[in-house]
Amino acid sequence: MVSVLVIDDEEDIRDILSYNLKKEGFNAYAAENGEKGLELLKSVHPDLVLLDVMMPGMDGIEVCEAIRNLAGFERTLICFLTARSEDYSQIAGLDAGADDYVSKPIKPKVLISRIKAMLRRKGMAEPEGKSTDGRLVINRDKYLVERNGEVMHLPRKEFELLALLASRPGHVFERDIILEKVWGTDIVVGDRTIDVHVRKLREKIGEGMIKTIKGIGYKFVEQSA
């Protein structure tokens, strides 16, 4: 799982970014100043640091240089967060070792796509948690599902079933296929078993997400857009 550390003195920014990062399936950490940021950095070893340039105490550039001088953090991605065009040229010019920068006000979608682009460039995997819909993030790694910011733990079978269905929203999975993929070919379970699991899922993730196609199987409904 890809981890991201946010270092910014403004609480609002930290919260917004953390929220959006988590929604996209990243692990998010936040620190309010450079010193705390470096502490956290060493303990969580994030893949990417989002670093505010203007901060009281150590400013972003100092933090950036500090990170680059730490053994084992050479490959850590650093992305500056700059106030508007707060000396855009200067930022661009200082190859203090940052990989990218995003200027405020930050649009979460833009930031996320920039982050993904950076990860791709570095050949890192994108986050495992797939967002099927704005509201549902499935984290295979931890068998967690996040819905509207609320994380929940699902038992294995329920999780596998949901993951399967959500892997292709709109696609109708036939019961045979579901049995094969979730339960395996060798094990034999009654047909009602699927229904019961579907029911529990609906109970947990909300009605209207999984639709029954009578005579065929089930599908995860597409995003209404």
Next chain:
Amino acid sequence: MVSVLVIDDEEDIRDILSYNLKKEGFNAYAAENGEKGLELLKSVHPDLVLLDVMMPGMDGIEVCEAIRNLAGFERTLICFLTARSEDYSQIAGLDAGADDYVSKPIKPKVLISRIKAMLRRKGMAEPEGKSTDGRLVINRDKYLVERNGEVMHLPRKEFELLALLASRPGHVFERDIILEKVWGTDIVVGDRTIDVHVRKLREKIGEGMIKTIKGIGYKFVEQSA
């Protein structure tokens, strides 16, 4: 729905491509020369243009440049159709702004997969199902049938029956064959059963799509073109 514009002076090519594109669920348009092509382009705003290189009047390269210089068509995908290796190198070299090229003789399947690859690269949605006719899209994946933009869900037997008939428009399926394919060999049902299902289908997808061939069976009527 993804739209594709074919610009080629050969009528056969236009027809074959249009037919195959429609069958795959694309909206297809065709023009016989560059000038008409540009006209059509402006009115239909296709997602992709298939462009013959060698044409009387404006050649493909000129058309390509013209498209690229039109405001609002920067993102329009352009794919060249080149005669064999008609200066392959030249085509490859000219970054007149094309996104891909396919050399003749064109194999529909190859072309379709190249088109889908281009759409994927651009992050555009692929067509959802297979179209039998301009008006009917059968999506086995989602067990849905789309008619004039209106999607509908059909129960299993009806869906299978329709899918069978529509798999070969114009072909007459004998009742025996229909029974075998849709109902299976082991199960035995009365003869009226087929009629009832046909009736329900006609009710849902509209009259005139399925024609009775008395004494033999049924067929899905061909596209009137």
Next chain:
DNA sequence: ATTTTTTTTAATGAATTCTTAACAACATGT
């Protein structure tokens, strides 16, 4: 070993889908 959680089964009822049967309408060949 005991408790807790997860998974499966079984039973009932509701909803949809499928089939039948009876009769009407139609086409085709004589």
Next chain:
DNA sequence: ACATGTTGTTAAGAATTCATTAAAAAAAAT
């Protein structure tokens, strides 16, 4: 036009399929 066989139509009831519940069985955790 008539007879004959084939198809269209309708509505009812059979059959299938699914939802739901509770409780037993199995697996994990404590």
